[in-house]
Amino acid sequence: MRLYLGSLRQWHWISSAVCLVGMLLFALTGITLNHAAQIPTEPQIVTVEGLLPPAVLAQIVIPDQDKAPLPAALKDWLRTDHNIVVHAQRAEWSDDEIYLSLPRPGGDAWLSIDLASGDMLYERTDRGWVSYFNDLHKGRNTGIAWSWFIDIFSVACIIFCVTGLLLLVRYADTRPSTWPLVGLGVLVPLILIILFIH
8 A cells, every 4th residue: 555655646746747837837828818808919910022033933833732832942032031931831822823821829920922923922920928828728820749748748637637636535534625625626617517608
């Protein structure tokens, strides 16, 4: 029993250490998401216009499929001349235009290129830090690495909660308020769901 209890405590404190920053982040952004309509934001919009050099425009070949990444020469020109970084995102191609949507946490961006004239238009919207962290909470436009983090963090939270429950079982005899408090934690959200959520 002592070995079991020691290992339970170890799993509990290790999972709590792993979860600490993530739980604070998700708890705080839970509040900001719940009050998103009351938090004022002033989106910052940046617009960039340009004209593709003839050498770059000449290297653009319309692909067979409707969606494909931008050519390397075009990505290099966007990065060096306009500080616009495009990775492997797939753009929408038509006979006369390339359109690329570039969503990101806390904002949005898009790029349009006229294949006849070479005119380029780029617009980036930044909705601020609160929106950025809210999108991290939701996993919105965050990529595969953040998606994996959320999954691993969730498993660590489950371990933290289950080991905490097992520790409550172990010490409940000496703490009479344990099960009334656990019951309250179950009943309050249940009552709110039944009575106030339709």
